Amino acid sequence: MTSRVGAADVRLLERAMGRFGAVPGGGHAFLARPGALAFVASEDEEVVGWCWGYQLIRPDTSSMLYLHRLEVMREHRRRGIGAALLRAFMAAGARAGASRMFLTTGKANVPARGLYESMGGRVTAPGATVSYWFQLAPRAAETSGCRALLLSGVAGAGKSTVADAVGRMLTEAGHVTAVVDTDLLAQFGPPPTVGHTSARVYDELKCVNLASVWANFRAAGARFVVAAAAVESVAQRQRYVEGLAGCDLSVVRLIADLDTVRSRLHQRDTGPKLKRHLQALTQSEPAPVATAVEDFTITNDRTPAEVAADILARLGWADDLSGCVVDPASTV
Numbered sequence: 001m002t003s004r005v006g007a008a009d010v011r012l013l014e015r016a017m018g019r020f021g022a023v024p025g026g027g028h029a030f031l032a033r034p035g036a037l038a039f040v041a042s043e044d045e046e047v048v049g050w051c052w053g054y055q056l057i058r059p060d061t062s063s064m065l066y067l068h069r070l071e072v073m074r075e076h077r078r079r080g081i082g083a084a085l086l087r088a089f090m091a092a093g094a095r096a097g098a099s100r101m102f103l104t105t106g107k108a109n110v111p112a113r114g115l116y117e118s119m120g121g122r123v124t125a126p127g128a129t130v131s132y133w134f135q136l137a138p139r140a141a142e143t144s145g146c147r148a149l150l151l152s153g154v155a156g157a158g159k160s161t162v163a164d165a166v167g168r169m170l171t172e173a174g175h176v177t178a179v180v181d182t183d184l185l186a187q188f189g190p191p192p193t194v195g196h197t198s199a200r201v202y203d204e205l206k207c208v209n210l211a212s213v214w215a216n217f218r219a220a221g222a223r224f225v226v227a228a229a230a231v232e233s234v235a236q237r238q239r240y241v242e243g244l245a246g247c248d249l250s251v252v253r254l255i256a257d258l259d260t261v262r263s264r265l266h267q268r269d270t271g272p273k274l275k276r277h278l279q280a281l282t283q284s285e286p287a288p289v290a291t292a293v294e295d296f297t298i299t300n301d302r303t304p305a306e307v308a309a310d311i312l313a314r315l316g317w318a319d320d321l322s323g324c325v326v327d328p329a330s331t332v
Contacts, residue, residue, distance in 0.1 A: 016040045016050040020071050039088050041081050048076040051085045055096050065093035065101035082115055094136040101134040118234050146223050148247035150240060152231040153254035158300040159228035162254060165308035167226045177224040178217035185209035203236060211243030237293055250315055253294040
């Protein structure tokens with residue numbers, strides 16, 4: 001996406017227009033139009049998806065976002081590309097000041113509707129076409145300046161170890177940082193079973209207890225919080241957004257090959273806990289694809305310091321860490 005017209009932007013958009021059947025030749029005019037937003041997804045120079053729309057200014061000077069088109073090549077669907085495009089489009093609109101987004105789709109377009117609902121879309125005016133409304137995240141300028149990073153992933157992916165490495169880098173740069181393993185916030189049992197599943201009880205405990213712990217850390221001067229927290233749904237992510245009020249929240253999923261994950265689990269766990277984690281791997285294999293939940297994935301196949309430096313760079317936080325050395329080769 002770009003709001004500035006450059007030759008490379010025009011060429012990329014024109015390629016997407018040709019790929020998805022739009023009339024070519026209007027890329028420059030579109031990108032030059034105030035409020036126009038476009039994203040293109042590509043793999044190895046191949047355009048595989050795109051989305052475009054507008055930021056619409058209202059008479060009261062507030063604005064909303066309109067998504068007109070979102071498409072992914074059939075052979076590349078079910079890999080998180082559509083979700084990544086939609087998330088990027090929504091984030092760009094929020095940064096530009098829009099507080100809501102809307103779009104329409106066909107009532108029978110079940111895959112698209114599933115995506116929109118998984119990302120918080122609310123249905124209005126159902127009929128042959130269905131309208132969805134989204135509440136966008138507040139602009140960064142409206143937050144307190146605090147930042148939260150949740151490191152997600154399956155048991156054995158290395159969440160806690162990498163969280164410690166990220167926290168160490170931030171601390172060495174002079175930033176007051178809290179590091180939390182949310183598993184330690186839910187040492188509780190046996191869980192109640194009436195009206196709840198045990199998983200939901202523990203997930204909720206982690207969320208509300210992190211909110212309380214963060215409030216204490218923040219009162220003590222912390223401006224960064226890095227937490228190991230498995231986040232498996234958009235609704236769960238939203239609970240953390242609410243609990244970490246005032247924070248600019250990012251979720252990064254750590255992935256690793258199955259043999260590495262199994263080896264880590266055998267080294268640290270025993271008995272029923274080990275059995276439960278190994279069984280979970282067969283139901284949810286770590287895979288290097290984005291979903292609607294995380295901002296991006298990182299393969300945890302290097303030292304914790306190297307992975308932490310990669311995460312900070314991709315988040316854009318490294319630019320603000322003037323005292324922090326993020327060269328993996330020189331980071332302890």
